[in-house]
Amino acid sequence: MAKGERKAGxxxxxxxxxxxxxxxxxxxAPAGGFVQLLTPDGEHLGSVTTADGTxxxxxxxxxxxxxxxRDLVTVRRLDAEATxxxxxxxxxxxxxxxxxxxxxxxxxRALRKQDMAFPTYREHGVLYCRGIDPIMPFGLFRGxxxxxxxxxxHKFNSYTIVIGSQTLHATGYAMGVTMDGKTGTPxxxxxxxxxGDGATSQGEVNxxxxxxxxxxxxxxxxxxxxxxxxxxxxxRQTRIPLYKRAGGYGFPGIRIDGNDVLASYAVTRAAxxxxxxxxGPTLIEAYTYRMGAHTSSDDPTRYRIASxxxxxxxxxxxxxxxxxxxxxxxxxxxxxxxVDATAGxxxxxxxxxxxxxxxxxxxxxFDHVYPNGSPELDEQRTAFSAYHATFEGSGH
Amino acid sequence: MADKITLGKALNHGxxxxxxxxxxxxxxxxxxxxxxxxxxxTDGLQKDFxxxxxxxxxxxxxxxxxxxxxxxxxxxxxxCEIQFDGFVFPAYNQIVAQVAKMFYRSKxxxxxxxVIRIPYGGGIGAVEHHSESPEAYFSHTPGLKVVSCSNPAxxxxxxxxxxxxxxxxxxxxxxxxYWEKGDVELDAPLADAYPLHNARVARAGSDATLLxxxxxxRVAMDAxxxxxxxxxxxxxxxxxxxxPVDYPVIFESVRxxxxxxxxxxxxxxxxLGSELAARISEECFYSLEAPVLRVTGYDIPYPAARSExxxxxxxxxxxxxxxxxxxx
Numbered sequence: 001m002a003k004g005e006r007k008a009g010x011x012x013x014x015x016x017x018x019x020x021x022x023x024x025x026x027x028x029a030p031a032g033g034f035v036q037l038l039t040p041d042g043e044h045l046g047s048v049t050t051a052d053g054t055x056x057x058x059x060x061x062x063x064x065x066x067x068x069x070r071d072l073v074t075v076r077r078l079d080a081e082a083t084x085x086x087x088x089x090x091x092x093x094x095x096x097x098x099x100x101x102x103x104x105x106x107x108x109r110a111l112r113k114q115d116m117a118f119p120t121y122r123e124h125g126v127l128y129c130r131g132i133d134p135i136m137p138f139g140l141f142r143g144x145x146x147x148x149x150x151x152x153x154h155k156f157n158s159y160t161i162v163i164g165s166q167t168l169h170a171t172g173y174a175m176g177v178t179m180d181g182k183t184g185t186p187x188x189x190x191x192x193x194x195x196g197d198g199a200t201s202q203g204e205v206n207x208x209x210x211x212x213x214x215x216x217x218x219x220x221x222x223x224x225x226x227x228x229x230x231x232x233x234x235x236r237q238t239r240i241p242l243y244k245r246a247g248g249y250g251f252p253g254i255r256i257d258g259n260d261v262l263a264s265y266a267v268t269r270a271a272x273x274x275x276x277x278x279x280g281p282t283l284i285e286a287y288t289y290r291m292g293a294h295t296s297s298d299d300p301t302r303y304r305i306a307s308x309x310x311x312x313x314x315x316x317x318x319x320x321x322x323x324x325x326x327x328x329x330x331x332x333x334x335x336x337x338x339v340d341a342t343a344g345x346x347x348x349x350x351x352x353x354x355x356x357x358x359x360x361x362x363x364x365x366f367d368h369v370y371p372n373g374s375p376e377l378d379e380q381r382t383a384f385s386a387y388h389a390t391f392e393g394s395g396h
Numbered sequence: 397m398a399d400k401i402t403l404g405k406a407l408n409h410g411x412x413x414x415x416x417x418x419x420x421x422x423x424x425x426x427x428x429x430x431x432x433x434x435x436x437x438t439d440g441l442q443k444d445f446x447x448x449x450x451x452x453x454x455x456x457x458x459x460x461x462x463x464x465x466x467x468x469x470x471x472x473x474x475x476c477e478i479q480f481d482g483f484v485f486p487a488y489n490q491i492v493a494q495v496a497k498m499f500y501r502s503k504x505x506x507x508x509x510x511v512i513r514i515p516y517g518g519g520i521g522a523v524e525h526h527s528e529s530p531e532a533y534f535s536h537t538p539g540l541k542v543v544s545c546s547n548p549a550x551x552x553x554x555x556x557x558x559x560x561x562x563x564x565x566x567x568x569x570x571x572x573x574y575w576e577k578g579d580v581e582l583d584a585p586l587a588d589a590y591p592l593h594n595a596r597v598a599r600a601g602s603d604a605t606l607l608x609x610x611x612x613x614r615v616a617m618d619a620x621x622x623x624x625x626x627x628x629x630x631x632x633x634x635x636x637x638x639x640p641v642d643y644p645v646i647f648e649s650v651r652x653x654x655x656x657x658x659x660x661x662x663x664x665x666x667x668l669g670s671e672l673a674a675r676i677s678e679e680c681f682y683s684l685e686a687p688v689l690r691v692t693g694y695d696i697p698y699p700a701a702r703s704e705x706x707x708x709x710x711x712x713x714x715x716x717x718x719x720x721x722x723x724x
Contacts, residue, residue: 118466148503151469158501162493168459169494172466172474179422179448179472204489207459214454368504369538371562376640 026257028315032241034255034287037262040315042323044262050254056266062330068261069325070339071105072318075125077343078134081351082124082141086296090354091141095122099259099291102317103224105129106264107286110272111192114155116177118170118193121159122224126194130156134346138354145360164202167193167221171208174217174275183218188276191219192268198229200245201237209249209283218275220268221246221283224258226290231303246283258288259317289315362388398581404574406548407437409582410555411475415445418473421559424451424460425477425513434479435515435574457487461512465494468508475559481516482525482698488533495564496539509562511555516544517611517661518708519572521701528698529662531610534566535639535671542639543592544568546613548578550636553589561592568638570611595642597649601631604655604718607646607672609635612659612709619714630718638668646672647679654685655721659709664692686724689717 025033028040035056037045047057060068079097086094097104100122108129111117117126121140128134132154139145140159151157160166170193182189199205200223212219225242227234238245246253254271256263264286271282289312293300300309325331366381401409414421423438429452432439442450453460457478464474478484484491491512498508518527535542541563545551551569558565590596598613599620608616613634620630631649635641650656656676658669673688691709699707 145503146497146501148501148505150502150505152506157469158498158506160494162489165462165490165494168462168490169466169469172463172468173470174466175463176467176470176472180470203456203486204458204462207454207456207462210454210456211459211463368500368502370541371499371504371507371509374541374640376643 029257030241030255030287032255034257035263035267036257036260037266038260038320038324040259040320042320042327044324044328048263054270056263056270058262058266065321065325065330066335068105068109068265069318069321069331070342071109071125071129072101072261072321073339074343074346075105075128076101076318077340077347078128078350079124081347082138083292083296085351085354086141091138091296092143093141094296095294096290096292096296097122097125099289099312099317100224100226101125102261103222103258103264103286103288106261107192107222107268107284110265110268112190112272112276114187114189115272115276116155116157116170116173116189116191118157118166118173118191119159120163120166120194120196120199121161122196123159123194127156130154132156134350135353138350139357142354142357144357164195164199164205164208167195167199167205167208168211170219171211171215171217174212174219174281175215177218178215183276184278186273186277188278189218190272190275191217192222192272193219194222194224196229197223197225197227197234197237197242198232199223200242209245212281213249213251216278216280218278219281220271220275221281222268223283223285224288225285226258226288228290228294228300228304230294230298231300233303241285243283243285251281251283253283253285255285255287258286259315259320261317261321288317397583398579400577401548401580402575402577403545403548403551403570404435404437406552406578406580407555407569408439408441409580410552411438411559412441412444414475414556414559415441415449418560420471421473421475422449422451422467423475423477424453424464426453426455426460426479428452428477433477435571437513437515437569437574438477457483457485458490461487461490461495464510465490465498465508468510469498469506473509473559475511475513478512478514480526481514481528481530484512484514484530487512491534491540491566492537496537500539507562508564511558511565511567513555513567513569515569515571515574517570517572518698518704519611521704523701524698527701527704529660529693531566531568531638532662532667535668539564540639541565541593541637542568543637544570544610545636546570546573546598546608546610546634548576548580550590550634552580552582553586554592554636556586557589557592560586568610572611573614576614593637593640593642595636595645596634597631597645598634599630599632601629601653603629603653604631604657604721605646605649605653606630606632606657606659606714606718607635607669608632608659609638609668612661615709615711615714616659618711619718622711622715623718628718628722641668641672641675643675643679646676650676650680651683654683655718656684656688657691657714657717657721658688659691659714661693661708663695664690665695667692686721689721691717
């Protein structure tokens with residue numbers, strides 16, 4: 001897709017609205033509303049004005065809309081391939097993003113090149129939208145390494161598995177951005193921290209809200225509320241809508257339709273730009289649904305009913321973009337077919353490369369424990385190699 | 397020319413020099429700015445280096461260490477102060493699960509050079525949580541290096557070396573020795589300083605080896621002085637580095653003396669002394685005249701202050717252990 005600057009954002013340069021959407025809430029919105037620009041039926045609302053008067057809008061070119069559609073289809077197709085690879089025993093685990101494509105593609109494409117992202121372990125869609133080879137996290141899930149990428153090179157931190165810990169890393173990094181003098185201008189840097197509804201109960205996440213507030217950190221807290229923390233429903237994490245938590249920490253919070261890629265893009269872009277301009281943090285709650293299991297080790301039929309899943313299927317993040325493109329005659333059957341075929345090729349290529357990943361040499365487990373090494377570890381490495389050498393030729 | 401200054405002041409000078417030498421060094425913690433820290437270790441630093449270099453943080457230890465990780469990823473070299481030993485546990489997750497693993501997780505592509513300073517140990521008549529010795533928890537964690545200084549000269553150089561190192565380092569400061577004075581060469585080049593991860597023979601001897609670190613080095617030295625009056629020449633090794641331990645120096649000494657006594661304030665069960673005893677047994681078995689003995693805190697929560705003198709290893713308990721070693 002075209003990677004040029006898209007036209008989007010808030011009409012007011014002020015901080016985004018504290019609250020949901022305006023007085024007229026979309027029909028499928030939770031109580032209190034959310035920002036929605038593309039309805040589940042594919043109707044483009046053009047713009048939406050929140051209760052405090054901030055207007056969010058997108059005005060993409062045809063190619064840009066088609067590009068977003070391609071992103072959504074591609075990340076879902078790659079995710080499906082990963083799920084299949086796990087089921088076939090080729091990955092130890094997979095954390096599927098199924099259902100959360102719009103939240104990730106919208107926010108991922110809203111990032112500017114200089115922005116830094118701190119993911120959980122599910123942000124494969126954001127990773128893809130950063131222009132990173134989608135195979136990058138597969139070493140982790142296949143068990144050949146623990147990730148192994150350079151956060152600064154890709155502007156995309158290591159996947160963080162302990163829930164919520166990365167929000168503090170993001171906040172510290174954002175403090176560093178300020179200390180480097182990289183805020184306060186339109187080409188400044190901003191930081192985004194991803195986490196889920198479950199993470200909002202973690203002390204570290206709440207500490208990161210405190211820190212970001214008092215240090216006016218140039219960052220966006222992007223919470224994908226997918227309604228469940230493994231089996232525990234949202235009601236076990238909070239008594240109030242999550243976006244309202246921001247008020248207690250002194251910065252704006254806003255809820256978006258997490259299945260609407262346009263809302264995700266517009267609101268995240270506005271919040272990031274506010275951050276880079278020196279206006280401090282924003283909490284975005286992307287209201288969405290995890291259509292699959294928490295991970296490949298989970299069985300969601302034990303804690304949620306089929307009709308609930310079906311009701312969310314009607315709000316699918318990709319179907320609405322397809323409907324929009326078709327209605328506007330921006331995309332025809334050939335286009336949709338080509339996107340599917342191209343995504344399928346990417347998935348096949350991914351599969352082949354995952355299967356070709358070599359197992360690590362066991363002795364490399366001793367590498368990269370300390371930047372300056374350790375004589376104790378050197379001895380253990382030597383002993384390990386000597387021990388294994390005794391088996392050579394013995395058939396073990 | 398050497399200055400006679402306290403261990404606390406030596407740390408202050410060391411931190412100041414690190415701030416001067418590297419603009420990426422930042423100090424962060426509770427009360428480290430205006431107040432200069434509850435022990436005044438950072439006294440005057442915020443005034444001279446500004447609020448961006450010496451950062452008064454919100455009161456949350458996980459936040460201090462977690463944001464320091466982010467700053468380190470960004471290219472800074474944070475020095476975190478944990479106000480007291482017993483307050484480190486809210487940050488334990490960040491230290492053990494993130495600080496220790498970032499380099500490994502990234503296959504060496506992401507470094508988090510940071511120092512976590514922890515005033516530790518008892519003997520100051522404090523309330524609960526202010527007298528603990530949690531060094532074994534961190535020494536047990538691969539990816540962390542752990543050091544402890546015992547005197548002003550080491551405090552001055554070791555804090556600078558720790559800050560300059562790309563390894564994440566937990567730096568244990570013997571809080572009850574903060575006010576003890578010693579000679580410190582403030583103008584000596586850091587490059588000439590004794591290496592950070594080397595143990596040092598603090599007193600040479602031939603009859604038995606005392607192994608100590610941090611606040612217990614003083615106790616070991618006093619015990620060696622008294623033993624000498626009885627004709628026993630005790631060698632005292634100041635470990636200085638707890639992870640990794642500098643074993644060659646220890647093994648050489650124990651092979652020569654045939655006896656070893658480990659001293660630390662922390663509870664004995666699975667403490668550093670347990671590992672030292674195991675390693676010495678493995679490496680020096682045929683040289684040993686007696687089992688490696690340990691003089692440690694008891695396996696109880698740190699007791700109320702009015703009992704701490706009975707809890708902490710002291711001169712008599714060390715000499716008693718030496719007697720037992722010779723009586724084997």
